[in-house]
Amino acid sequence: ESIGLQNFKIAKDFIIEVINRLSKDERFERGDSRVGVVQYSHGNTQELVAMGDVNITNIRDLKEAVKKLNWIAGGTYTGEALQFTKEKLLARFASDKRVAIVITDGRSDTLRDLTPLSSLCEINTQVVSLGIGDIFRAPPNSEQLGVIACEGTSYRPGLSVQRDNYAELNFLYAVNFTGPADITLLVDSSTSVGSQNFELTKKFVKRQVERFLTAHMPSEDSVRVSVVQYSGKNQQILEARFLQNYTVIAKAIDDMEFLNDATDVNAALRYVTNLYRQSSRTGANKRVLILSDGNSQGITRNDIEKAVQAAQREGITIYVLAIGSQVHESNLQALVTGKTKEQNVAYEANHLFRMPDYKSLLQVIWIC
Template identity: 50%
Template sequence: MELLEDTFLENVTQFICKEKKCPDYSCSIQFNTSTDITFLVDSSTSVGNKNFETTKTFVKRLAERFLDAKVKAAVRLAVIQYSKNQEIEVQFSDNYGEAAERINQMVFMNDATDVGAALSRVIANYRDNSRNAKRKVLLFTDGRSQGDLVHNIEQQAQAVKAANVDMYVIAVGDQVHETNLRALVAGQAIDYDIDHGARHLFRVKDYPTLLKGVFYQTISKQMSLN
């Protein structure tokens, strides 16, 4: 499966954004119901500190888009970074300034990767701190997790779904675990729903590409629509 290129992303954003006044492929987003969104940021050794810092910048761009969105009800954001362990860096908040400051202060963990435990932490945080709102999580991963088999990933993804959390995944690089990515997005690796995957699985060739073109607009628009 090919990685998304800037030209393709621009075409997608042009199609999604119907507003005539949108300059430079910039389009507004709107949430029609209260929504709690979690960014689950990969802070494992394989990412590297430089790419981790790039991810922080990208998350701030998305956070600003989400919290500046036209809303009929409130949008709140949480940020959790994970490697072998997890750390809640931003608890659900609608204050971009405070969220951005805490994101800036995030320190690279530089440890092994445990996606399953990270998703369990997301579920627990929604259970303890969310409200009567839509629940969405944006997971940064290459699909690889220390010691996790595909079956374990499927079980954890199904637990996320059972907690009424809608999973979105950003897969970075071409050395990804494709089967695990499908399991994360769909809850199963077999009988993968391509249409669902197209709306929930986003691919970039490397971390610098996160900050190029309109990728952050495409992600935010798609997450606000579903």
């Protein structure tokens, strides 16, 4: 009941959007990936719609079933619902690669519902608890959200995300531009990435390009996208130069071949800076997203700072997506800020993003 009817509708729209995004990279057919949705409220009110149901033969049927779910209202028995999900939904899945997204205000009635909130942790499931403030403007319960996401347990920890209200769900995937923008995605193609991870990166880059080109913009020619892959000192390849046609860019990304050599992010950044000098539009916002772990052979932090500062003088704003656990923190900070000593935590938080591994690029609800 604390969710409210309107918020319930927003949540359903969000779930359908998640399914749409998953559908771009996953096959939802018998023997392939599976997906299902459980709605719950108080005791024994759970409703399940999933691939494999008699009346659900494809992903379109599932989305229609989600749309038809009616708001239950009532109390909040999250533990019971998670146990139901484990037994009635996840038990159907033959794969041991399971991800569960739990949308809740994080305030389960634990006095009446004694079922553990950590129920999904016991079956090797990566749990994302998405806690959202309710209609009474009460914030989500971070402690319960942490338990749901398996924090502080011997099981694989998940991810706990909090939002103030359901309206923010509309913006989890939103990219808006208030003026013209020239965006470049700088893709690491060095040996340390590995050929399999490089293929995952290509899928991720295609997804980001699509987001940029379909974002709300003030005019049709507002956003252009370039894609550059890099490895060693003289190994930068311009795959797409400030284009607006997604089909053309996607084809170029698909055709990218793994370079499999050293890593020189400085040379790559200098290459991109020169690209903007030659081809960027006057008055356009210049943005670069670098995929990097911060490691670069024979290069010091001072070298990185100089390259970043040269880019900044051209009006380029740099964002970094660091992937993996073996990252060079000092170099990452230099890539984002271009500064020697000063540290702006808020700025770094908005320009440096982290992922635990390459597979997570496609599994997580990527809030970028």
